[in-house]
Amino acid sequence: MMKKRFNGTGWLFASPYLFYGIIFFIIPLIWSFYLALTDWNLIAPVYEFIAFDNFIEAVQNPGVQAAFFVTFKFMAAFVPMVIVSSLVVALVVHGLPRFKGLFLIGFFLPYLASGVVSSLIVKGLLSYNSSINVVLRDSFGLDIDWLNSPLSALLVVAAIIAWKFTGYYALILTAGFEGINKEIYEAAAIDGVTASQRFFKITLPLLYPALFTTLILSIGVSFGIFTEVYQLTGGGPNYATNTWQMEIFNQAFTNLNAGYASAVAIIASVVTFVAILMIRKILEVWGKRNGWV
Amino acid sequence: MVGSSKGLLFRYIIAFALLSVMVFPYLYMVLNSFAAWDQVDKSIIPSSFSFRSYEWLFTGGEGGTSRPWIRSFFNSVIVSSASTALMMVSGAMVAFALAKMKFKGRAFINNAVLFQMFFPAIILLIPTFLIVQNVGMYDSYLAMILPKALSLWAVFMYTNFFRAIPDTFIESARLDGANNFQILLKIVLPMSKSITTVIFLFLFMERWTELLWDMIVVRSDHMLTLNVLLSQMFGPYGGYPGPLYAASVILTVPIIILFLCFAKQFKEGMQFTLK
Structure with missing residues (x-):
């Protein structure tokens, strides 16, 4: 039993969080609700209370509506991309006896590199006179303006972020693979199970906990896209890649509508929170129904 | 899952193929940072090389319109x-x-x-x-x-x-x-x-x-x-793709x-x- 005199020391050790939580969580949280009810523009000394006008304006705004749908469109592209690619990497690389260090650093590199750098390289690779586009134009007659058509811009951004997270998620899935008891495969081999049955009936269900983790993480990522979009498209063309962060950044720091942007941020937070909670619940129920959890 | 040595070789080939796809853009970045300026973004492997992009960064570009690259590196540190x-x-x-x-x-x-x-x-x-x-x-x-x-x-x-x-x-x-x-x-x-x-x-x-x-x-x-x-650098320096790759290398290394x-x-x- 520890004695009561450790009480004060406990609070002393926890004090960095207390300061941080009050200054950078509680105060900003309250302030954001206060701001959202005003028409303040970040500079003017005076402002007015306009009650819920910001919220009413926000839900009618095309940028905000775009952000709502872009997040889910982005999720629909990004999540399958990153799950498949990390699953493939983990399947191929796990248990390979040599070059472990090389694979670790190699597949992790996109995660370590700045999103700015990755976006810049992709922009270069997709520029009009780049070798990729020259080959596509001359040999296939395809003239694709990658970042200026809505669908391809969204897919390019999704692909960059899938590329970034593949190595990280592959590491999570690799740990999942290594946790599977090898005797199950041996027993299955004796029973004459085919390779595809083995993958879908044994590996995938046993991998579900690791897969669940990567799914939840990748869905969370979908709600927080900024760097790649800012760097490549600025939210365009015509809001096709306008994420919540992009919309809030533009409203607050380009248009200086601090009050309005706070209202948008509150809407974004509520949408994010509710959506992640619901998706999580669906995945859990789905996993249970299939007997995977 | 381990299988024969043939299966292992096959997996190594695929693993290295995947690895090259993942790492390729960064190799492209490094190669282009050393490319002669008229070669940048023109081909996968530039035909001639120079240090001009790095020189440009460290000397502050043309006409002394210096952007504080070295300072910004230390700011980051x-x-x-x-x-x-x-x-x-x-x-x-x-x-x-x-x-x-x-x-x-x-x-x-x-x-x-x-x-x-x-x-x-x-x-x-x-x-x-x-x-x-x-x-x-x-x-x-x-x-x-x-x-x-x-x-x-x-x-x-x-x-x-x-x-x-x-x-x-x-x-x-x-x-x-x-x-x-x-x-x-x-x-x-x-x-x-x-x-x-x-x-x-x-x-x-x-x-x-x-x-x-x-x-x-x-x-x-x-x-x-x-x-x-x-x-x-995107805005005003859009015309300098070489230094852009060089700065990317300095940020990544x-x-x-x-x-x-x-x-x-x-x-x-x-x-x-x-x-």
Whole structure:
């Protein structure tokens, strides 16, 4: 039993969080609700209370509506991309006896590199006179303006972020693979199970906990896209890649509508929170129904 | 799953093919940073090379229209190091309290940390900016360091790890008269080297590549971090793709070096985090 005199020391050790939580969580949280009810523009000394006008304006705004749908469109592209690619990497690389260090650093590199750098390289690779586009134009007659058509811009951004997270998620899935008891495969081999049955009936269900983790993480990522979009498209063309962060950044720091942007941020937070909670619940129920959890 | 040596060879071929796809853009970046300027973005492997892009960065470009590239590199080093150091110290302290000390309110603090961790942080962006502005920290190092002086993720990771350390180690040290700071420094942290490496690498990497926050709290050219400066190069410097790749290389190399230095401990630490 520890004695009561450790009480004060406990609070002393926890004090960095207390300061941080009050200054950078509680105060900003309250302030954001206060701001959202005003028409303040970040500079003017005076402002007015306009009650819920910001919220009413926000839900009618095309940028905000775009952000709502872009997040889910982005999720629909990004999540399958990153799950498949990390699953493939983990399947191929796990248990390979040599070059472990090389694979670790190699597949992790996109995660370590700045999103700015990755976006810049992709922009270069997709520029009009780049070798990729020259080959596509001359040999296939395809003239694709990658970042200026809505669908391809969204897919390019999704692909960059899938590329970034593949190595990280592959590491999570690799740990999942290594946790599977090898005797199950041996027993299955004796029973004459085919390779595809083995993958879908044994590996995938046993991998579900690791897969669940990567799914939840990748869905969370979908709600927080900024760097790649800012760097490549600025939210365009015509809001096709306008994420919540992009919309809030533009409203607050380009248009200086601090009050309005706070209202948008509150809407974004509520949408994010509710959506992640619901998706999580669906995945859990789905996993249970299939007997995977 | 192991299979024949033929199967193994086949898997190695696919593994290296996948690896080349993942790494190719960075090789492209390095090659183009050394390319002659009329060769940049023209072919996969440039036909002639030069150091002109790096020279351009270090001498400040044409006509002395110097952008403070070297300064921005050191800004990044200062901000990332200070911020990461604070996040490590605060993370270990708070986690030690949550995992190994008994006091009234511990459960409350633990729940507050978890709640805040899963709270959508975007709502805090504008008011946090206003706090920084109101206390006169706008356009300073402190503006980039203090709001990122504590990482909830670091607290979370350290707490989980510390909980796995048997209490007997701590009890016996306490009987020997060690105080909590000594226990944390001399017993708990030395037992946590691998997880410390993982936390350090992730935090430093994240801080080094931060864009949004560092972009909004800093205005002056000489205060920009390298990542922000590189990002801003897009507009006025769109015509200089060579230096753009060179700056990208300079931004990426330190992270890779750090990662290579700690690769072994990182691998061990990741085993714990993935459990």
